[in-house]
Amino acid sequence: MNKDIQDIKYSVLMSVYYKEKPEYLKAAIQSMLDQSIVADEFIIIKDGSLTPELDSVIEDYVNSVPGLFTIIANETNLGLGSALAKGVELAKNELIARMDSDDYSVPQRIEKQLSCFIKNPELGMVGSYEAEFIDDISNVVSVHRVPEGNEEIQAFMRRRCAVLHPTVIFKKSDIIRSGNYRDVRLYEDYELFARMVFDAKVKCYNIQECLYYIRTSEDFYERRGGVKYAKTVLRFKWNMFRKKHMSFSDFCISGFGQAFVCVLPNRIRKAFYMKLLRK
Numbered sequence: 633m634n635k636d637i638q639d640i641k642y643s644v645l646m647s648v649y650y651k652e653k654p655e656y657l658k659a660a661i662q663s664m665l666d667q668s669i670v671a672d673e674f675i676i677i678k679d680g681s682l683t684p685e686l687d688s689v690i691e692d693y694v695n696s697v698p699g700l701f702t703i704i705a706n707e708t709n710l711g712l713g714s715a716l717a718k719g720v721e722l723a724k725n726e727l728i729a730r731m732d733s734d735d736y737s738v739p740q741r742i743e744k745q746l747s748c749f750i751k752n753p754e755l756g757m758v759g760s761y762e763a764e765f766i767d768d769i770s771n772v773v774s775v776h777r778v779p780e781g782n783e784e785i786q787a788f789m790r791r792r793c794a795v796l797h798p799t800v801i802f803k804k805s806d807i808i809r810s811g812n813y814r815d816v817r818l819y820e821d822y823e824l825f826a827r828m829v830f831d832a833k834v835k836c837y838n839i840q841e842c843l844y845y846i847r848t849s850e851d852f853y854e855r856r857g858g859v860k861y862a863k864t865v866l867r868f869k870w871n872m873f874r875k876k877h878m879s880f881s882d883f884c885i886s887g888f889g890q891a892f893v894c895v896l897p898n899r900i901r902k903a904f905y906m907k908l909l910r911k
């Protein structure tokens with residue numbers, strides 16, 4: 633292992649809300665503690681009141697690893713964007729690794745991402761592929777692939793988000809310079825990353841392998857359907873066009889295309905995602 637990597641300090645940023653399952657939260661936290669290079673700060677935002685079981689999981693980790701965890705408790709549920717914005721502001725390290733509260737990171741995830749920052753100090757964000765699984769990481773149902781280099785990411789970002797949110801490590805200074813997370817329903821990540829890529833000119837890179845396992849379920853595609861979801865898609869992408877983050881043709885293809893998929897029957901929508909957008 634490169635000794636320079638061992639000297640790099642980074643923070644983990646995770647938001648938790650009451651609907652999470654305690655066993656999923658425990659597995660997610662543990663996967664970050666099992667990294668080949670462990671963080672020296674782990675920020676957990678309790679976004680509103682949690683169940684006693686979730687509080688117990690967090691308390692057990694706070695007691696078992698003294699000094700590592702910073703717990704932020706929101707009185708009410710603010711939503712993912714607002715919750716993460718707080719965490720970014722309070723993080724003590726320049727490098728911040730995102731982690732969702734029900735997923736799994738492979739033990740070499742952070743080491744491989746930090747290696748990218750060492751090789752190219754101009755990078756502001758590094759992500760990876762993610763494997764989508766049901767129940768257990770041995771049951772992978774699809775792999776979400778994203779483009780590798782900065783120019784490819786820029787081009788891809790004009791129609792779809794080119795960086796997978798929970799897989800990333802980003803620089804705090806670049807996030808703050810880009811305006812930090814905002815409260816944008818369903819699109820906290822895409823909206824922020826578009827500002828980073830197009831406005832702040834942050835350089836990005838995606839490692840072309842699965843370093844992250846994201847939990848999904850049988851109703852995953854059902855929750856991404858319906859007229860209400862379609863309207864949210866169109867509203868968000870119209871704002872992307874207004875900010876000049878995509879052309880009008882990009883808006884028509886991406887916005888109306890995704891909205892159309894939203895109103896398809898769930899069985900057809902699932903087949904579309906699995907065959908065309910996943911591998």
